Amino acid sequence: MELFHVGLAALIERNENFLVLRRSPSKDFAPNSWEPVTGRLEQKEDPRDGILREIGEETTIKARVLMPVDTWFFYRGGKENPMVFIVFWCKHVEGEVKLSWEHTEYRWITLKEAASEPALKLFHRCFERVEKLKQHLPKDFAF
Amino acid sequence: MELFHVGLAALIERNENFLVLRRSPSKDFAPNSWEPVTGRLEQKEDPRDGILREIGEETTIKARVLMPVDTWFFYRGGKENPMVFIVFWCKHVEGEVKLSWEHTEYRWITLKEAASEPALKLFHRCFERVEKLKQHLPKDFAF
Numbered sequence: 001m002e003l004f005h006v007g008l009a010a011l012i013e014r015n016e017n018f019l020v021l022r023r024s025p026s027k028d029f030a031p032n033s034w035e036p037v038t039g040r041l042e043q044k045e046d047p048r049d050g051i052l053r054e055i056g057e058e059t060t061i062k063a064r065v066l067m068p069v070d071t072w073f074f075y076r077g078g079k080e081n082p083m084v085f086i087v088f089w090c091k092h093v094e095g096e097v098k099l100s101w102e103h104t105e106y107r108w109i110t111l112k113e114a115a116s117e118p119a120l121k122l123f124h125r126c127f128e129r130v131e132k133l134k135q136h137l138p139k140d141f142a143f
Numbered sequence: 144m145e146l147f148h149v150g151l152a153a154l155i156e157r158n159e160n161f162l163v164l165r166r167s168p169s170k171d172f173a174p175n176s177w178e179p180v181t182g183r184l185e186q187k188e189d190p191r192d193g194i195l196r197e198i199g200e201e202t203t204i205k206a207r208v209l210m211p212v213d214t215w216f217f218y219r220g221g222k223e224n225p226m227v228f229i230v231f232w233c234k235h236v237e238g239e240v241k242l243s244w245e246h247t248e249y250r251w252i253t254l255k256e257a258a259s260e261p262a263l264k265l266f267h268r269c270f271e272r273v274e275k276l277k278q279h280l281p282k283d284f285a286f
Contacts, residue, residue, distance in 0.1 A: 002148065002183070002185055002186045003146035003147065004146065004147055004148075004149050004227075005146060006227050041145060041147070041216075042145055043145045043225060044216065044225070046215055047214045047227060067211075067212065067213075067272070068211040068213065068214050068229070069211070070211065071191070072189055072190065072191075073187065073188060073189045073190065084149050084184065084190060084227070084229075086211070086229065128286070132286060133280075136281065137276075137280075138279065141279070143268075143271070143275060
């Protein structure tokens with residue numbers, strides 16, 4: 001019986017920019033690094049509900065999920081924590097960012113910045129995918 | 144520590160049609176029902192590698208993953224089996240379908256058939272998403 005933690009991330013778009021946060025120095029995993037909103041799925045939770053919960057907890061903003069754009073497997077901090085990660089392209093709906101204890105700074109950056117910033121290396125592929133999809137999909141695309 | 148099984152499905156496209164399979168009567172879950180290629184992620188396996196493995200095991204064809212299009216949570220057969228499901232849009236690369244013991248029939252059907260066939264209800268939303276994406280993305284779209 002193969003069991004996994006499920007990690008989630010949100011690439012949140014607002015006026016052609018995307019939200020990135022700086023992890024607090026007290027985080028056990030990757031302190032001080034830059035990342036999109038991330039979090040862990042809770043039991044009985046749909047992944048789309050889970051990422052919206054995390055967005056609320058980490059930023060207080062309201063967003064909607066557009067679509068998943070990437071997924072991968074990794075060990076989060078050790079072999080005892082196998083994790084499947086799912087990354088969603090999301091759109092800002094309303095509200096301004098108010099950070100929780102989990103982060104110390106935030107920035108709204110362009111896709112080109114996001115896909116080239118060394119501190120966001122883990123997410124370059126996801127941002128590149130969103131950039132490629134945005135070349136073809138209408139601005140108001142939704143399912 | 145919330146842990147999940149991870150289920151995978153592939154909507155495999157070939158010449159504008161999509162592959163669906165009929166589950167064997169001996170399957171413990173949903174016998175005789177129609178479905179895309181599905182399977183369960185194995186330990187240390189990337190979800191994209193996992194779905195390509197399942198495609199090979201269930202059909203012998205070679206395919207490539209285009210992108211994830213949907214994800215959801217459900218209990219597979221009971222509360223002891225919480226599962227996160229990830230659905231991929233895939234493209235046929237080469238080979239003809241040869242079924243394993245897991246299925247008894249297969250069909251290549253149009254997106255309209257797939258999104259309206261009652262036996263595929265669980266996957267209607269995924270097929271509708273692919274249909275919507277195909278309205279905008281070029282035929283040779285790839286990341």
